[in-house]
Amino acid sequence: MSTPVDNEAQDRAPEVVPLNAIFWTDFVQILVPVTTADTMDQVAAAVASHSEGRRVRALPYPKVVIHDGRTLPGDMTVAEAGIAPLDHVTVDYLIPEEAS
Template sequence: MTEPQTELGVEDRAPELVPLNAIFATDFVAILVPVTTANTMDEVAAAVAHHSEGRRVRALPYPKVVIHNGRKLPGHMTVAEACIQPLDHVAVEYEIPGGAS
């Protein structure tokens, strides 16, 4: 007798590749960034910023936030938890405190 098949939860699967269309802050170049379902939003932000920050966009001393479908995602959230799909568009912006310019 075989054991019944159970569906694996998101946290039980091996990380899968998720290429994202991304843009960083005021950059004019959209890029394709490979991340995995296990990457956190902090890691996604760093991966996107790597291609622009200090090159076409001036580096600023503020944390970065990922925006997907109009919502800011917490840094600890994974790509899988955020339900981000391959080729979805994300924007990465600096989280500038109120009043700073």
């Protein structure tokens, strides 16, 4: 199911959206501030910066954001995804099947 795009939100200046986030197998959930204009690639990087190489082993694969069971495209913005303040997101690696 796709979330309707809020065109009015896209016309406004970016707003801060604090997210509850966890990186893959990390055991620490963190509060990460992002903006409505940030892409999922930027959100994934922001979340990963707190865990990857610290409590989670860094892997050479792209990262994806998962919100409400949906894996979101890297170029989708927070506003387009319909992510609200304090929503929970998970960041995981996109590991190709041949690498598993």
